[in-house]
Amino acid sequence: MSAPATTAALRVTGLTAGYGPVTALDGVDVAAEPGHITAVLGANGAGKTTLLRTVSGLVPARSGSVHAGDVDLTGAAPEKIARAGIAHVPEGRGVITELTVEENLRLGALLGKARGRADTAIDDVYTMFPPLAERRRRDAHTLSGGERQMLVIGRALACGPDVLLLDEPSLGLAPRVVSQIFELLRERVEGSRLAVLLVEQNARSALSVADVGVVLNLGRVVASAPAAELAADDALRHAYLGF
Amino acid sequence: MATPVRPTEKAGSAPRSGREPGRWAGLAARLRPRATFARHALLALVALVVVVLLLELTGPFRNSQFATMSYYAIAAAGLTVLTGLNGQISLGHGALMAVGAYTAGLLLPAGIPLLVVLVIAAGVTAVVGVIVGAAASRLKGPYLAGATLAFAVAVPGLAIHFDEALGGEQGLAVPSPRAPEWFADAVYFLSANETSSAKYLAYVGWTVAIVAFLLLANLAASRIGRIWRAVRDDEVAAELAGIRLSPVRVLAFTVSAACAGLAGGVLGVVVRLAAPTGFTIVLSISLLTAVVLGGLGSLFGAVLGSALLVFLPPAVTNLGASAGLSDVQSAQLAPFVYGAVLILVILLAPGGVVGTVRARWHARTTAPAEAPEERTGRS
Amino acid sequence: MLQFVNTLLTGLGQGAVYAAFALALVLIWRATRVVNFAQGAMAAFTTYLALLVVESTGSWWVGLLVALACGLVLGAGVERVVVRRVGPHNELGAVIVTLGLFVALQALASILFGAQFRSFPAPAGLEGFSVGGVTVALTPSMLITIGAVAVVLLGLVALFRFTDVGLRMRASAFDGEVARLLGVPVGRMLTLGWALAALVGSLAGVLIASGSLVWPAYMDTVIVNGFVAAVLGGLDSPGGAVVGGLAMGVILALVTGYVGADLVPLAALAVLVAVLLVRPQGLFARTAARRV
Ligand SMILES: Nc1ncnc2c1ncn2[C@@H]1O[C@H](COP(=O)(O)OP(=O)(O)OP(=O)(O)O)[C@@H](O)[C@H]1O
Ligand SMILES: [Mg+2]
Numbered sequence: 001m002s003a004p005a006t007t008a009a010l011r012v013t014g015l016t017a018g019y020g021p022v023t024a025l026d027g028v029d030v031a032a033e034p035g036h037i038t039a040v041l042g043a044n045g046a047g048k049t050t051l052l053r054t055v056s057g058l059v060p061a062r063s064g065s066v067h068a069g070d071v072d073l074t075g076a077a078p079e080k081i082a083r084a085g086i087a088h089v090p091e092g093r094g095v096i097t098e099l100t101v102e103e104n105l106r107l108g109a110l111l112g113k114a115r116g117r118a119d120t121a122i123d124d125v126y127t128m129f130p131p132l133a134e135r136r137r138r139d140a141h142t143l144s145g146g147e148r149q150m151l152v153i154g155r156a157l158a159c160g161p162d163v164l165l166l167d168e169p170s171l172g173l174a175p176r177v178v179s180q181i182f183e184l185l186r187e188r189v190e191g192s193r194l195a196v197l198l199v200e201q202n203a204r205s206a207l208s209v210a211d212v213g214v215v216l217n218l219g220r221v222v223a224s225a226p227a228a229e230l231a232a233d234d235a236l237r238h239a240y241l242g243f
Numbered sequence: 244m245a246t247p248v249r250p251t252e253k254a255g256s257a258p259r260s261g262r263e264p265g266r267w268a269g270l271a272a273r274l275r276p277r278a279t280f281a282r283h284a285l286l287a288l289v290a291l292v293v294v295v296l297l298l299e300l301t302g303p304f305r306n307s308q309f310a311t312m313s314y315y316a317i318a319a320a321g322l323t324v325l326t327g328l329n330g331q332i333s334l335g336h337g338a339l340m341a342v343g344a345y346t347a348g349l350l351l352p353a354g355i356p357l358l359v360v361l362v363i364a365a366g367v368t369a370v371v372g373v374i375v376g377a378a379a380s381r382l383k384g385p386y387l388a389g390a391t392l393a394f395a396v397a398v399p400g401l402a403i404h405f406d407e408a409l410g411g412e413q414g415l416a417v418p419s420p421r422a423p424e425w426f427a428d429a430v431y432f433l434s435a436n437e438t439s440s441a442k443y444l445a446y447v448g449w450t451v452a453i454v455a456f457l458l459l460a461n462l463a464a465s466r467i468g469r470i471w472r473a474v475r476d477d478e479v480a481a482e483l484a485g486i487r488l489s490p491v492r493v494l495a496f497t498v499s500a501a502c503a504g505l506a507g508g509v510l511g512v513v514v515r516l517a518a519p520t521g522f523t524i525v526l527s528i529s530l531l532t533a534v535v536l537g538g539l540g541s542l543f544g545a546v547l548g549s550a551l552l553v554f555l556p557p558a559v560t561n562l563g564a565s566a567g568l569s570d571v572q573s574a575q576l577a578p579f580v581y582g583a584v585l586i587l588v589i590l591l592a593p594g595g596v597v598g599t600v601r602a603r604w605h606a607r608t609t610a611p612a613e614a615p616e617e618r619t620g621r622s
Numbered sequence: 623m624l625q626f627v628n629t630l631l632t633g634l635g636q637g638a639v640y641a642a643f644a645l646a647l648v649l650i651w652r653a654t655r656v657v658n659f660a661q662g663a664m665a666a667f668t669t670y671l672a673l674l675v676v677e678s679t680g681s682w683w684v685g686l687l688v689a690l691a692c693g694l695v696l697g698a699g700v701e702r703v704v705v706r707r708v709g710p711h712n713e714l715g716a717v718i719v720t721l722g723l724f725v726a727l728q729a730l731a732s733i734l735f736g737a738q739f740r741s742f743p744a745p746a747g748l749e750g751f752s753v754g755g756v757t758v759a760l761t762p763s764m765l766i767t768i769g770a771v772a773v774v775l776l777g778l779v780a781l782f783r784f785t786d787v788g789l790r791m792r793a794s795a796f797d798g799e800v801a802r803l804l805g806v807p808v809g810r811m812l813t814l815g816w817a818l819a820a821l822v823g824s825l826a827g828v829l830i831a832s833g834s835l836v837w838p839a840y841m842d843t844v845i846v847n848g849f850v851a852a853v854l855g856g857l858d859s860p861g862g863a864v865v866g867g868l869a870m871g872v873i874l875a876l877v878t879g880y881v882g883a884d885l886v887p888l889a890a891l892a893v894l895v896a897v898l899l900v901r902p903q904g905l906f907a908r909t910a911a912r913r914v
Contacts, residue, residue: 390895393887397888404882404885571737582729583726586704589708
């Protein structure tokens with residue numbers, strides 16, 4: 001693959017990946033721009049999680065490329081990709097439940113420090129999510145679902161990433177909590193250099209917070225447009241987004 | 244008796260493809276197992292012929308090696324069924340063999356006939372197996388390995404502690420039964436060879452082994468064998484299908500222990516001694532080497548593995564001696580190789596000899612579209 | 623009464639060593655979900671190396687340092703060369719591989735160092751202190767044993783609690799995938815975990831041997847007792863390993879003193895079975911086993 005023309009924070013080109021006989025991603029192109037939230041939408045099994053896991057090196061790419069800025073990360077090990085500034089909040093449980101809240105955050109901050117970011121990362125997280133500050137010494141397995149989501153997002157931000165990959169942060173959370181988290185995310189991204197790739201089932205709220213939307217179906221991109229356009233496209237909404 | 248594992252699995256899946264499931268299932272169930280059992284019987288006959296040929300064409304030294312091989316084969320067969328078909332590992336089989344050997348040592352002097360003694364040895368060890376198996380039935384992987392290891396280390400201590408009855412460190416002399424007249428006559432009639440005691444013991448050992456293999460092969464091919472494998476492959480699914488795990492595991496352990504006891508009894512009369520030093524952890528691990536090398540779950544693999552246990556030590560010991568090692572040092576080459584073999588097989592060919600050959604064969608004979616079906620006991 | 627006190631003291635001394643050994647098993651279990659059955663053979667091996675050094679330099683302490691250093695290297699090597707290749711989710715394979723290492727290393731020790739009994743010097747006196755005219759079974763050597771175990775234990779606690787590398791190691795052990803997503807070189811952390819565990823195991827090997835005899839299989843009963851101690855405390859709990867080790871030391875000393883030394887392994891087996899049937903997660907497990 002030749003180097004991409006414009007330098008997005010993250011550029012995925014022609015990415016193909018799968019599991020054994022299953023092809024879960026089939027030539028996917030996606031980009032995430034600094035200061036923008038890109039929503040990745042699609043039905044169950046569309047390949048959204050696989051896309052994020054391939055970007056962060058957990059699933060090997062069969063072909064295609066992944067670039068962060070102009071660094072080629074295709075085929076690199078997950079820890080190397082993380083150190084290159086891509087923070088991945090995995091689907092479901094990403095909390096290390098045996099560690100305390102603060103230790104989870106410290107892990108993120110360690111990476112942030114290694115990347116030359118501010119030493120105040122943990123305090124920033126506490127400012128962003130005050131409930132975590134009150135629970136800093138508790139074992140993470142005592143947290144509620146919403147608090148866990150705050151913890152993993154906070155931990156990823158403490159890594160000082162250029163790109164944040166979020167896999168279904170709304171899963172299992174009350175709509176009010178979801179919109180709170182999305183608002184905080186919006187504030188954090190606005191005017192910053194952070195690029196967010198937001199995978200969501202919940203297309204309506206994802207599109208309300210995102211700048212751009214990409215719709216996956218059976219491992220292929222079927223639509224890619226500004227969020228407002230996607231939300232206004234009735235046919236697309238009915239076919240793929242279910243609202 | 245080489246391949247007890249596969250045939251009925253096919254038989255088991257036959258009904259699904261039939262048009263009238265009920266009828267075909269009944270027919271298949273009635274026909275196939277019987278065909279399998281007949282095949283096993285035939286294989287047993289062939290094995291018997293092979294044994295006679297081998298024993299009559301070789302001298303007393305080889306005869307005694309074959310006698311040794313017979314008890315390793317019996318014990319390894321029991322272990323491969325347990326580990327390969329039911330997924331339970333045991334480091335206690337050396338100790339279970341000790342139970343059989345001591346039983347033989349206690350009963351033979353009382354004038355009880357050898358075959359009866361061997362059956363009792365198997366029975367007594369099976370009872371021990373029920374107890375150990377019951378304690379172990381809830382354990383898995385490393386916990387099971389550790390528990391059976393603790394058992395293996397504890398048993399020799401018993402023999403030393405109760406030295407009045409069991410002979411302490413020195414052990415218990417086991418009288419070696421003499422070959423009966425008719426046996427000597429039969430051998431002479433067959434090959435014009437004189438009977439040695441090694442030959443007699445080798446015949447006894449292999450006859451017992453063939454009977455044990457026949458029983459194990461049929462058991463493995465029966466419903467019980469299928470249940471064992473179901474539990475090994477996915478215990479949650481097995482439990483959902485209404486199988487109660489503990490009794491299944493205990494039964495597997497008991498059958499396996501009975502084999503170890505039988506092997507121990509044969510070992511007693513072949514070695515003429517039951518002593519604590521004969522049943523170290525290294526014995527248990529050697530048995531594990533035999534079944535892992537042969538291929539977990541394969542009875543034929545158990546025979547191959549036990550051949551290694553018998554024929555490898557003299558070979559490497561000679562090698563060591565010619566490389567300038569002392570006797571004591573050379574004697575340690577065999578366990579060194581066992582350990583290396585265990586590691587290498589697991590890393591490079593986890594199916595063992597039989598599993599690997601079978602996979603190659605499968606890959607060659609079936610269309611590439613059909614994924615080869617691996618059948619080892621790995622969890 | 624004096625005999626009882628002395629038995630207890632002996633038991634605590636032995637227990638300190640079992641604690642170290644159990645701790646080594648727990649470290650590896652937490653990091654890689656493998657019970658290292660080769661731990662005893664590895665420790666025997668490094669103890670032989672220490673013996674060579676002690677015999678040529680005359681210093682027990684130099685010997686100990688050499689054993690610890692060799693343990694570190696051996697542990698790292700075993701993880702890199704063998705254990706890593708077994709692959710995840712292969713419980714039976716991992717058990718078999720460590721057993722293979724166990725016999726292979728033990729045989730190698732016989733070949734290289736001889737199979738005969740050799741005596742290993744003690745770091746200090748083996749005469750009991752006398753308290754008010756009565757000699758108790760607490761010796762200077764035992765104090766060194768207990769002190770060494772305590773130092774290592776505190777060192778490990780400090781490492782895991784207060785250092786970045788310790789945090790990374792714990793994260794790798796608990797959730798390798800998430801740790802990698804946070805930039806932790808998990809493979810290196812696991813190697814380090816094995817190395818540290820083997821160091822602790824080597825310490826136990828030297829301590830057991832000191833003032834006593836070594837032969838290639840001298841760790842065989844220790845591996846069982848250490849395993850039982852680890853299970854007693856909960857395979858996931860380092861603190862539990864220490865308490866379990868001390869408890870095992872005392873229990874086995876009582877059995878030795880009042881029943882007979884030959885039945886010590888049987889007693890260990892009885893403790894193990896009792897624990898597994900009554901409280902399989904061990905006495906000190908904090909959370910139910912995560913990946914069983
Ligand atoms: N570990 C796996 N092994 C085999 N197939 C898998 C695996 N993980 C996912 N798949 C398959 O890959 C396809 C894409 O899965 P993926 O998890 O990426 O979907 P998704 O869009 O994240 O779905 P969801 O919204 O349900 O999370 C699916 O068909 C799924 O069955
Ligand atoms: Mg998903």
